[in-house]
Amino acid sequence: MPNAVARRGRQLWVAPHIWRRRLVFWGGGLCIGVVAVLFAWGADAASHLFQQIVQRWPLAPLLLTPAGLALSAWLTSRFFPMAGGSGIPQAVAARATKVQELRDRLVALPIAAGKMGLTLLALGVGASIGREGPTVQVGAAIMNSIGRRLGDRMPGLLVAGAAAGVAAAFNTPLAGLVFAIEEMGRAFQVRSAHLILSAVLLAGIASLAMQGDYTYFGTTRDVLHGWQDWSLVLVCGLLGGALGGLFSRLIVAFAYGLPGQVGRWFKRYPVLFAAGCGLLVALLGLASGGASYGTGYEQAKAMLDGRGDVSPLFMLTKFGATLLSCITGVPGGFFSPSLAIGAGMGSSIAGLLDSHALGAAALLGMAGYFAGVVQAPITAFVIVLEMTGNHAMAAPVMMASLIGFSVSRMTGAPAVYHALAHRYLPKATEAEKREAAAQ
Structure with a gap:
């Protein structure tokens, strides 16, 4: 043997x-x-x-x-x-x-x-x-x-x-x-x-x-101290799951087509619809001082570094600009913008709770919101930690990610990537018949 x-x-x-x-x-x-x-x-x-x-x-x-x-x-x-x-x-x-x-x-x-x-x-x-x-x-x-x-x-x-x-x-x-x-x-x-x-x-x-060797968002060292900071875990998870689930539902709804005359019009004139969304994206950019344009990397990094120079309205304008950009159907993802929205949400929550752990709050917001959007809590937890190198926050980030995922599921939001993937699978029906017939 x-x-x-x-x-x-x-x-x-x-x-x-x-x-x-x-x-x-x-x-x-x-x-x-x-x-x-x-x-x-x-x-x-x-x-x-x-x-x-x-x-x-x-x-x-x-x-x-x-x-x-x-x-x-x-x-x-x-x-x-x-x-x-x-x-x-x-x-x-x-x-x-x-x-x-x-x-x-x-x-x-x-x-x-x-x-x-x-x-x-x-x-x-x-x-x-x-x-x-x-x-x-x-x-x-x-x-x-x-x-x-x-x-x-x-x-x-x-x-x-x-x-x-x-x-x-x-x-x-x-x-x-x-x-x-x-x-x-x-x-x-x-x-x-x-x-x-x-x-x-x-x-x-x-x-x-x-x-070269680098950490995507740099290295953060913020940690949680006391019950006030630890309450950020629960709030970021709950709100991140709710907002992430809302984003997921809206993306899937527009992808499959809205009901009624409005939905038919959007489907019939996709180029005009994209232009209209683009105008709204530009208006949101002007309202946010240009912060809502692009991937959101610079703003997310500033919040993770604990800098308070990002407007509290950033989360709302970034959420709207990302949604409008994605529903046009043009090539482009919402991975990085989702992390920026989550960071903005966490920073806003820290301000409301009078917490000084701004970088940690941004980290928790990223995990909670991203897990709510994609409903992949382990991926959300690992990628947020690996992009920031803050392993001292492993347990809180894991908790926020799990709460965000659970809230999103409980609200009935779909797992966005798998829900969108089904749009392409029905097209296989005729091809499957031809393949089966050939065999």
């Missing part, structure tokens, strides 16, 4: 198909890391360009944002219909479907290229979106393309690509792995776990090689 085990072990190391599979995961992970970093640099450049325009011409967004979102909506519907929105629902749907034809449409390289270009366009005109969701779809597309060309169709490829996208986008390899299990987990196979982990690590290594 020991000899048989040893022979099997040697076969696993020398078998060509095993090495081909490893090279698919390893090469894909490295490619995703490089593309994610280039995408991040492009997103930063687009946001910086828009900020320069606003500084020189403060009223420019009243024209630029509606026109840019209308153009993005038209290009998406005309040339890249599978690139709209976050990108995570497409990756989830691609993982769930058994029809290869549909999977290749959802995570195709041309779609990924369009996704990145149109996300940069939206950021360049002031939309309140993030690049992290699109990076997940891009990662899944890269893995799917490499696997197809090398003749390897393992379901774990898409999981690894999505997880590597999260890891490279935030420099959070642990969060990428947790995301693979919690969000993409129904296809997570134990036998391919080591390959998925290796892809996530290689994507992180590629990101580190290009950007």
Whole structure:
């Protein structure tokens, strides 16, 4: 028996198909890391360009944002219909479907290229979106393309690509792995776990090689002292779950179409609808002094650092701008904006409770609100801690995340990524019939 085990072990190391599979995961992970970093640099450049325009011409967004979102909506519907929105629902749907034809449409390289270009366009005109969701779809597309060309169709490829996208986008390899299990987990196979982990690590290594070692939001050291500070955990969890659930319900409602004449009008004139939303985004930007534009990274970092130079109205304007940007259907996610909204909520709660733990409150708000939106409490907890390096806040952040998730579920809010993924799955019906008939 020991000899048989040893022979099997040697076969696993020398078998060509095993090495081909490893090279698919390893090469894909490295490619995703490089593309994610280039995408991040492009997103930063687009946001910086828009900020320069606003500084020189403060009223420019009243024209630029509606026109840019209308153009993005038209290009998406005309040339890249599978690139709209976050990108995570497409990756989830691609993982769930058994029809290869549909999977290749959802995570195709041309779609990924369009996704990145149109996300940069939206950021360049002031939309309140993030690049992290699109990076997940891009990662899944890269893995799917490499696997197809090398003749390897393992379901774990898409999981690894999505997880590597999260890891490279935030420099959070642990969060990428947790995301693979919690969000993409129904296809997570134990036998391919080591390959998925290796892809996530290689994507992180590629990101580190290009950007150096860093923590996404820097390192925070705020902790909770006394019952007044600890009450932030409960309040941030409750309010974050309620607001996150509301955001989730609104996103899903608009994605599936509002009832009545208004909903039919929105569906019939998507470009005009995007332009109208863009005008409202611009007005919110003017009302907030420009704080509601873009990803919200700078404002979230300021609140995590305990700086009080962010307006108490930031949370409301950012919530509105993110919702309006997302319901247009243009490519772009709500990962980073959700973290910024949560940070604003936590800081506002700290002010109301007269707490001086401003950075800790922002951290708790991020976890509670994000868990309420995506209903993935473990991912929310891990990614918030990994992006700030504040491990002393592990227990409070975990509690806020769990409370936010529970409140969102109790209010009947859907798990937003999986609810949006179902929009793509009915399209597989005819393809499934053709595939079954061919067999």
